[in-house]
Amino acid sequence: MTRTSPQARERIVAGAADMISRRGLNATSIREMAKHAKAPLGSTYHYFPEGKAQLATEAVRYAGELVARILRKELRTGPVAGLRALLALWRTIVIESDFRAGCPVLAVSIEEPPTEEIPAAVAAAAEVFDEWENLLAASLREHGAEPEQAAQLATLVVAAVEGTVAMCRAKRSIQPLDNTAEQLQVLVRSAIND
C-alpha cells in the first residue's frame, strides 16, 4: 500500500508542471508525468485518482502559486521590484532548462479543449492569470497609477512575459527577454511616476 506524504504529492505536481511547460498538455500522458517526477505510476494514481486532468489542474495551480508568492513578496517593495522578480524568475527557468522549459499556464491555455466542456486545467489557467494581474494592478494603484491604467498595464506585463518566454525558446536566446524587460520597466516607472 502506498503511504501518503505531502512531499511526495508535491513532487509529482511540480514534475507535472515542468513536463507540461516543456511538452504541452495534449502530448503528455500521466505515465510520462509520473516518470518525469520519478514517481511510480501507482502512487501517482493514489494521489490523483481522477488521473491526468486532476494532476494537470493542480500543476497549473502550483505554477500559479509559485509565481504569485514571489510577486506578493517583491511587490511589497513596489511594482518595479515585483516586475524585476518576475523577469528574473523566467530568465532562470529558460536559461537553466536550456530553452526547453517555459510556463505550464501558457501551455494549457493554447490547447483546444477536446470537447465543448472547458477543462479544469484551462479554467485554472484563467484564474492564475487573473491572480497575477490583480496582484500587479493592486500594487500599481497603491503606487499612484490610475485604476484603468493599472489594470491594462498588469495585463500587458503578464502577456508580454508569457510571449517573451516563448520567443526566447524559439530563438534559443535570452535577447527577447532583455528587450521586453527594458521596455516594461520604463512603462511601469512612468505609470507610477517613479
Added chain:
Amino acid sequence: MTRTSPQARERIVAGAADMISRRGLNATSIREMAKHAKAPLGSTYHYFPEGKAQLATEAVRYAGELVARILRKELRTGPVAGLRALLALWRTIVIESDFRAGCPVLAVSIEEPPTEEIPAAVAAAAEVFDEWENLLAASLREHGAEPEQAAQLATLVVAAVEGTVAMCRAKRSIQPLDNTAEQLQVLVRSAIND
C-alpha cells in the same frame, strides 16, 4: 495519381496552420492535419513527402507570411496603423474560432524538441518572430524612434500580442486584448512622438 495544384497545396498548409494553432504540434498527427484541411492523406504525402515535420514547417512560414503581409501593407501608413492591424487580425482569429484558435508560431515555440536537434518548425518560428520584429522596428525608426528603443518595442509588441491571445483563450474573453491594445498604442505613440 494525384494531380498537382498550388491551391490544393496551400489549402493543406493553411489547414495545418489552423490545426497546430488549436492543438499544438506534438499532439497533432499528419492524418489529423489532412482531415482538418479536407484533403486525402495520399495527396497530403504527395505534396509533403517528408511528412509532418515538413508540413508543420510550411504551416509556420505560412502563418508568418500572412501576418508579415498585413504588417508590410499597414506599416506604410505608420507604426500605429501596423499595430492596429495586427491587433485586429488576432481579435478576429480569436473571436471567430470561439477562443479555440491562436497562433501556430507560438504553438511550435513552446514544445520541447524530442531530440537534441532543433526541429525545422521551431527554426522557422524563430525566423518568423525575427521578421515581424524587424518590420515593426524599421517602421518605428522611420518615424523617429531611437534604434535601440525601436528594437525593444518591436519585441514587446510581438510578445505582448502572442501572450495576450493565449490569455484570451484561457479566459474565453477578449478583455485581455483590449487592455493590451490600449497600452501598446500609448507606448508606440510616445516612441514616435505622435
